[in-house]
Amino acid sequence: MSGVGLGQRPENRRQRVVKSLWTGIWLVYLSAPVTDLLHGGHGTGVRVLGWIGLAAFVVWYMVLVFRTGRGEHNRLVLGSLGVLAAQSTLLALTLGREWLVLFVYVSIASGAALPLRLARWTIPAASALMAAIAFAVPDGRAYLAGLLIPALLGGFAMTGVRELVRTTIALREARATVAQLAANEERLRLARDLHDLLGHSLSLITLKSELAGRMLPDHPDKAAQQVADIEQVSRQALVDVREAVTGYRRPRLAAELAGARAALTAAGIVAEIPSPPDLDGVPEDSESALAWALREAVTNVVRHSGARRCTVEVLRRRTLDGPVLELSVEDNGRGGPGTVPAATPGNGLTGLTERLEKTGGTLEAGGSRSGFRLTARVPVTDVGSGS
Numbered sequence: 345m346s347g348v349g350l351g352q353r354p355e356n357r358r359q360r361v362v363k364s365l366w367t368g369i370w371l372v373y374l375s376a377p378v379t380d381l382l383h384g385g386h387g388t389g390v391r392v393l394g395w396i397g398l399a400a401f402v403v404w405y406m407v408l409v410f411r412t413g414r415g416e417h418n419r420l421v422l423g424s425l426g427v428l429a430a431q432s433t434l435l436a437l438t439l440g441r442e443w444l445v446l447f448v449y450v451s452i453a454s455g456a457a458l459p460l461r462l463a464r465w466t467i468p469a470a471s472a473l474m475a476a477i478a479f480a481v482p483d484g485r486a487y488l489a490g491l492l493i494p495a496l497l498g499g500f501a502m503t504g505v506r507e508l509v510r511t512t513i514a515l516r517e518a519r520a521t522v523a524q525l526a527a528n529e530e531r532l533r534l535a536r537d538l539h540d541l542l543g544h545s546l547s548l549i550t551l552k553s554e555l556a557g558r559m560l561p562d563h564p565d566k567a568a569q570q571v572a573d574i575e576q577v578s579r580q581a582l583v584d585v586r587e588a589v590t591g592y593r594r595p596r597l598a599a600e601l602a603g604a605r606a607a608l609t610a611a612g613i614v615a616e617i618p619s620p621p622d623l624d625g626v627p628e629d630s631e632s633a634l635a636w637a638l639r640e641a642v643t644n645v646v647r648h649s650g651a652r653r654c655t656v657e658v659l660r661r662r663t664l665d666g667p668v669l670e671l672s673v674e675d676n677g678r679g680g681p682g683t684v685p686a687a688t689p690g691n692g693l694t695g696l697t698e699r700l701e702k703t704g705g706t707l708e709a710g711g712s713r714s715g716f717r718l719t720a721r722v723p724v725t726d727v728g729s730g731s
Contacts, residue, residue, distance in 0.1 A: 370452075371402060373445060377435070380442040394439055401431045405449050409456050421457045425466060428453060429473060436477050441484040444491055447474035451495040455502025467499035538588065545581035549574050595635035597623065601656070604642040608654050611646045613675075616655040625725030626669055630703045634658075634671045637696050637707065637720035641673035644716075649677025651715055660724070667726045668705075674717040696720070 380386075381394045408424045432446035447470055454466040471492055478484035478491075556570035598620035608615035623631055638656065645654050654675040661670050697707045705722035 373448070374398070374402070376442040376445050377439070380440060384440065384442070386439070390439070394435070397431060397435050401428065401435070401446060401449075404428055404431070405453055408453050418458065418462060422462070422466070425450060425454055425457070425470075429470060433473065433477055436481055436484075441478070441481050441487045444474055444478055444481070444484060444487050447471070447477070448491055448495045448498060451499035452502050455499040456506060458503075460503050460507060463499065463503045467496065467503075470499070471495045534588070538585065542581060542585065545577050545584075548577050549581075552577070595632055595639065597621070597631050597635045597638070597658070600635040600638045601658075604638055604656060607642055607646055613645065613651055614653045616653070618656060618658055621658045621660075621669070623669075625667075626722070627703065627724075630669070630705065630722035630724065633696075633699045633703050633705060634669065634720055634722055636699055637671055637718065638673065640693070640696055641718040644718075645673070645675045645677065649675045649716060651675035651677030661721075663721075665723070667724050668721040669724045671720045672717060673719075674712055674715065676715040678715070 377394075377398055381391050381398070386394065404424065404427060408421070408428070428450045429447070432443070432450055435446060436443040451467050451470040451474075454470060455463050458466060474495060475488055475492060478488040552570045552574045556567040556574070559567040559570065601617055601620055605615050605617040608617075642654070642656075645651055654673065657670075657672045659670050659672075661668050693707065693709055700707050700720055700722065703722050705720060707721075708717075708719040710717065
């Protein structure tokens, strides 16, 4: 049903239209009453009352089925079904056997609008009422065999659909809850790890700072040693924090390629992005380093280059030091020789270089003929392929 389940409330105009059409399709089986009104030989007054009764039945049925899932009390639904059953009885008794088909819709509405514990009684009750009316109208028994099974099967089929939709909704809600709990747990774990990492280091830095301050007037050499210790502790704390945070948000190359395409396109830059490469033989840390390099390069292109085109390539190459996976990002912006703003300190390239060096990789960044080019390489295990 194009994302709109029976028993589930439509959330927008499109879903309301789709559900209305889906529900309305099944009204085609009312052709028997319509034909009876057109060609049944009834008088004008009877036909007018018949059309009014049929229209009232359809409207009541559509409202009941369409509003399923909005939390009505079962008593209201049972009352609505009672109205439908009364209409069906009156029309069948007064207009003839062709109107027995209305009880099939009563049965289906029971399965769609009521929980199984109630529908298991109302569906047989609607079918039994139809059988009783069939014996009361002329030649009604001839129609009974063709309507009784659809009434029972259709009604209970709707209970299955209703329960399936309710189960699906419950599973989606449970999945969202699990995801939220997992995110909360990750945040708590990150908070604990940062506390453990920084608590000792910051306490030590505070103590040594106080000690250096007391030593400075009389023992400047010892104070200098304390300052050196403070620098060492702070650097180690910074490394620990970086490693901890990196572990929580390790990027993937395929995801970064998709993100690069979206970012460049949004900035009005023509993007030439390759398909995700084969990463066989590429360690996880190496892939992560290339992903960080791609993110930093694309960020610089979008923010600083003024480029109109950016080309990204990911290739396996064989060098004197062995096979490598090479990432290159080149743009046609303001990055020619002698103008390399993206290579100045403080823009993240130093961090990328350190990250790549930890994996045995290298980073090159500088002007090219057309603009600016960044190239990152990481070693890979030889899998018998090259460029």
